[in-house]
Amino acid sequence: MDYKTLKTFQTIVKYGSFVRAAKEMNYVQSTVTMQMQKLESDLGVELIERGNGKEIRLTEAGRLFHDQSLQIVKNMEQLQTNMSNWKLGETGHLRIGVTEPTASYRLPGLLKEFMAEYPKIRISLEIANTPALSERTLRGELDFALCSAPDLGTELYFEPLFKEEFVALLPEHHPLALKAVLSPEDLRPYRLLITSATCPYRRRLEMVMQETGNVALDTMEIGSMTALKFYVESGLGIALIPRIIAETQSGGTTIRSIERSLIDMTFGMVCKASAYPLQWAGQKLYQYFTMHLRERGQSVENLTDFIVNVTKGGEL
Known part of the structure; x- marks a missing residue:
């Protein structure tokens, strides 16, 4: 017993005829007849009374089987739809x-x-x-x-x-705010607010600073990149952060570009x-x-x- 056979049985019942069911499912009539014979053989009961006329009638077992197989067919159709959608990337x-x-x-x-x-x-x-x-x-x-x-x-x-473009975020009246573009060397005299040691942004920053000779910097570690802006605003130091974060600032800070985009990730x-x-x-x-x-x-x-x-x- 498989889904195709169940679908054939349901279609026969729906249209009341082997001939109409075969036409609806694009089968030859002999295929429909063979499917029903095999289904009845597998179940060991007669499902359809075959008279001399073209119309069919369900036996008592056939009515029970029809009622309880309806949901099975619906579930299988839904499953096929779900699998088709999944393959198409729709679900x-x-x-x-x-x-x-x-x-x-x-x-x-x-x-x-x-x-x-x-x-x-x-x-x-x-x-x-x-x-x-x-x-x-x-x-x-x-x-x-x-x-x-x-x-x-x-x-x-x-x-x-x-x-990810990085910029320098400074307190509004910081001495470096007088410059339009900053270089890594400009940061040496000032406290730099940095993220945690596991942050790739910090690792990139440290690499750039080492390349420019700025190894011994005054730093303060702040665990969250998104929190850095608030510590800059309070005057604790300056920070190099993504422009997308810096541009959402309120008053109290100013943004400066970094020379040659050395810190970009x-x-x-x-x-x-x-x-x-x-x-x-x-x-x-x-x-x-x-x-x-x-x-x-x-x-x-x-x-x-x-x-x-x-x-x-x-x-x-």
Whole structure:
């Protein structure tokens, strides 16, 4: 007994005729007859009384079987529809990770637009730093993550989407506010507010400072990048933060560009190398992010040259 046979039986009952059922299902009549004979043989009961006329009548067993198989057929049809939608990327459950500031400043609007277009796709979101998201992606707990490039030597695939532009955020009347553009050397005499040691943004900042000879800086660690702006406003120091965060400031602070964009970070998609290219709903969401984040972020030049399979030792 299979779904096709059940569907044939339901169609016979609906139209009251083997001939009409065969025509509706685009079968030859002998196929319909053989399906019913096999069904009755498998069940060990007669379902349909076969008279001399073209119309059929159900036996008592046939009426019971019809009533109880109706829901089975409906469930199977719904299952087929769900599977078809899943293959088309129209339904599913996606688990994605994202770092700040994208999680708070870019993703809410994008997800609202995407979920309005694909209401049957359910999304679970985790916000953490790149190392944590990379680890969870590697363990299969996330389908993919939006973050900076993970450490080399892991079985992850990274594809850049845009550059996160960093600027200097200063107290409104800070001496450096007199300059239009700052260099890393300008920061040496002043306290620099930095994020935690595990933050890729801080690691990038420290690398740049070492390259320019600014190793012994006066620093104060603040655990949250989004909180840095409030500590700058209070006069505790200056901070290098993404422009998208800095531009939401109220009074008390000012923004200055950084020379040659030395602190900018490449931001992209991370997934398991074995899961790339993404499939079904994951591909739909990733294509949506690709289109909109590249439009709204600072473009990555020569993008093809930046695509990295981290397992092969690629580097940004």
